[in-house]
Amino acid sequence: MVMVCEGGLRHRPFHLPTMKSLPLLLLTLLHLTSPAPTDDLITHHLEQGNAALSTSDFSTAISHYQSCLSLDPQHRYCLVNYASALVDSIIDPTQEDQKTQTFQTAIELLRKVLQLHPNDGDAAFNLAVLLQDTSRSETTTAEAASLYQTSVEASLQNGDHRWDAWANLASARQELGQYLGKYGAHAAYERSIVYLERMTKEHRSYIDRVLHSPNAAEMEWDEERYNEVSAELWQMNVWLSKLYYGLGTVLSELSAQDCLGLMRQDTLLIDAVVEGEDDEGQAKKVCEANALNAMRMAVDLDGNNMVAEHMLKAMVGESDDDGEEKQKRASNEFVSALFDDFADTFDEKLGALNYKVPSLIGEAAFWLLQQGERSTYRSVLDAGCGTGLAGRFLKPLVDGTLVGVDLSTKMLDVARECTLVKGCGLKEAMGDVEEGADTGSSENEDEPSNEDDRSSVRLYNHLISLDLETATLDDVYSGYIDPPTDAKDGFELIVAADVLVYFGDLQKLLTNFANLSAKSNQERDAFLIFSCERIEEEDAPSTGWKLQISGRYAHSKSYVVKTAKEAGFRLIGYEEIVPRMEKGEEVQGHLFQFAFGLDDDWDEEEVGDIGELVFMDIIDENGQVVRDEL
Numbered sequence: 306m307v308m309v310c311e312g313g314l315r316h317r318p319f320h321l322p323t324m325k326s327l328p329l330l331l332l333t334l335l336h337l338t339s340p341a342p343t344d345d346l347i348t349h350h351l352e353q354g355n356a357a358l359s360t361s362d363f364s365t366a367i368s369h370y371q372s373c374l375s376l377d378p379q380h381r382y383c384l385v386n387y388a389s390a391l392v393d394s395i396i397d398p399t400q401e402d403q404k405t406q407t408f409q410t411a412i413e414l415l416r417k418v419l420q421l422h423p424n425d426g427d428a429a430f431n432l433a434v435l436l437q438d439t440s441r442s443e444t445t446t447a448e449a450a451s452l453y454q455t456s457v458e459a460s461l462q463n464g465d466h467r468w469d470a471w472a473n474l475a476s477a478r479q480e481l482g483q484y485l486g487k488y489g490a491h492a493a494y495e496r497s498i499v500y501l502e503r504m505t506k507e508h509r510s511y512i513d514r515v516l517h518s519p520n521a522a523e524m525e526w527d528e529e530r531y532n533e534v535s536a537e538l539w540q541m542n543v544w545l546s547k548l549y550y551g552l553g554t555v556l557s558e559l560s561a562q563d564c565l566g567l568m569r570q571d572t573l574l575i576d577a578v579v580e581g582e583d584d585e586g587q588a589k590k591v592c593e594a595n596a597l598n599a600m601r602m603a604v605d606l607d608g609n610n611m612v613a614e615h616m617l618k619a620m621v622g623e624s625d626d627d628g629e630e631k632q633k634r635a636s637n638e639f640v641s642a643l644f645d646d647f648a649d650t651f652d653e654k655l656g657a658l659n660y661k662v663p664s665l666i667g668e669a670a671f672w673l674l675q676q677g678e679r680s681t682y683r684s685v686l687d688a689g690c691g692t693g694l695a696g697r698f699l700k701p702l703v704d705g706t707l708v709g710v711d712l713s714t715k716m717l718d719v720a721r722e723c724t725l726v727k728g729c730g731l732k733e734a735m736g737d738v739e740e741g742a743d744t745g746s747s748e749n750e751d752e753p754s755n756e757d758d759r760s761s762v763r764l765y766n767h768l769i770s771l772d773l774e775t776a777t778l779d780d781v782y783s784g785y786i787d788p789p790t791d792a793k794d795g796f797e798l799i800v801a802a803d804v805l806v807y808f809g810d811l812q813k814l815l816t817n818f819a820n821l822s823a824k825s826n827q828e829r830d831a832f833l834i835f836s837c838e839r840i841e842e843e844d845a846p847s848t849g850w851k852l853q854i855s856g857r858y859a860h861s862k863s864y865v866v867k868t869a870k871e872a873g874f875r876l877i878g879y880e881e882i883v884p885r886m887e888k889g890e891e892v893q894g895h896l897f898q899f900a901f902g903l904d905d906d907w908d909e910e911e912v913g914d915i916g917e918l919v920f921m922d923i924i925d926e927n928g929q930v931v932r933d934e935l
């Protein structure tokens with residue numbers, strides 16, 4: 306059997322364990338030899354199904370494969386190809402119910418193949434891709450990694466060079482933190498790069514031959530074939546860029562001890578050796594040098610790989626010879642590419658990192674209400690809202706408009722689906738309220754419940770993709786069908802949860818936040834709350850901020866306070882925090898609370914618990930929404 310599988314490479318954004326799947330194309334071309342006479346009808350349906358599948362006639366292909374399986378329910382190739390046809394037959398991927406049911410059927414077919422033929426590399430590869438398309442949990446990733454290993458082991462036995470299987474194995478192992486070993490992330494990235502580079506060499510040889518060989522003028526020009534090879538070569542370079550980026554991130558994440566262990570192994574792409582047998586420091590430098598080379602290759606191969614470009618700048622340092630800062634913020638293209646890449650898994654992955662910033666933002670916003678005379682905010686801007694994790698904690702505090710702004714349209718798509726009872730970190734916020742909990746549902750199914758009402762209420766009143774440094778109030782409310790009458794007065798509260806880690810110089814951003822804030826001549830004051838990663842004063846450069854090797858910016862407290870003051874804000878609250886864990890270590894951060902045009906009369910009382918207020922809107926006897934003052 307010869308199986309041609311394209312796609313499936315899962316790209317891992319830097320330092321965030323998530324991967325993006327490519328479109329699934331599972332076109333199987335089978336060549337069977339000398340079928341027994343009793344198998345003629347089975348072979349007929351198999352061949353007819355393959356012919357229909359090759360022309361994208363999925364309904365005909367499915368019909369033939371079903372006929373084949375009615376004659377032989379355990380036919381290996383009909384099972385595999387039937388699964389392929391089912392997946393390719395999905396017309397509208399946005400129809401989640403149909404997609405889920407189809408994927409589940411295909412998964413069951415492929416599991417059946419592997420029960421009968423445990424070493425079927427094609428079935429293992431396809432099953433792994435499907436599993437990762439249906440779930441991004443650590444358990445699923447571990448199963449997918451095992452399946453990809455089955456696929457690469459089968460390819461080695463068959464003499465095939467399945468770069469795609471090696472690439473997916475590398476990504477899965479990297480997400481699991483399994484870097485070393487024969488089938489670890491590092492070795493898998495190296496194998497996938499070597500195999501794919503062999504293919505690009507063949508394509509380049511063809512192009513060079515038809516353009517520059519002595520006999521080029523005598524060769525029959527096939528423009529269609531030339532364009533096809535050129536397009537394939539371009540796509541291969543895009544994939545190579547992603548693979549070199551993955552290799553670079555793995556090498557940069559290895560500990561000194563792991564680097565020394567790697568130097569003692571046979572590797573395909575490491576360019577230096579360690580002279581001292583136990584010199585971990587030197588081994589780490591070799592890893593860093595090779596990581597830098599890999600990231601440069603990623604940028605050279607694909608100038609549109611903004612994530613690799615940003616990481617390269619973080620690796621080489623951010624100052625030129627005159628000390629001038631070269632990159633004052635992450636580019637819009639980088640931020641969009643990064644967060645579009647893992648929008649579907651953002652909440653799940655940050656939950657695994659004990660991500661605390663959304664709840665801390667909510668607590669701080671609630672505390673500000675307690676210090677003043679108001680009970681709610683009339684308007685709130687969630688700047689860099691992402692998938693809406695902070696919005697879940699802000700919504701109970703808003704008696705008006707909650708607006709979310711983000712560069713990533715895919716993150717906004719996720720936030721757009723959030724309601725009072727679904728999405729936007731609901732599981733984390735609700736804690737252990739699971740099966741058996743009283744949801745307030747009515748025993749009469751024909752009678753709408755409060756939960757039904759709440760499920761139709763969107764968490765955000767308005768969501769829009771904008772650059773936070775340049776957005777105006779008109780921009781923010783653009784497309785809002787029924788904006789509030791006081792929209793142009795500005796926001797009473799602006800929050801930014803882990804947004805400033807993608808800005809170095811904060812002057813433009815904080816000045817624009819001031820422009821978006823409710824002005825001091827209004828009867829109520831405006832507030833600004835945000836988190837940053839923290840750099841100690843003694844470690845900070847003269848700028849007060851630094852682009853770290855992680856690709857994120859860190860800021861000193863004095864720089865943030867000074868820049869905010871210049872923009873018109875005054876510090877009224879500060880706390881050193883641990884926003885999340887990273888590689889088992891606490892990330893150092895700080896949380897700022899500023900006022901815009903505020904008097905000095907403040908009570909330094911203890912911060913309230915926003916967690917008690919989340920989702921606590923209730924309906925009174927008149928059908929009006931009220932707030933539970935727990």
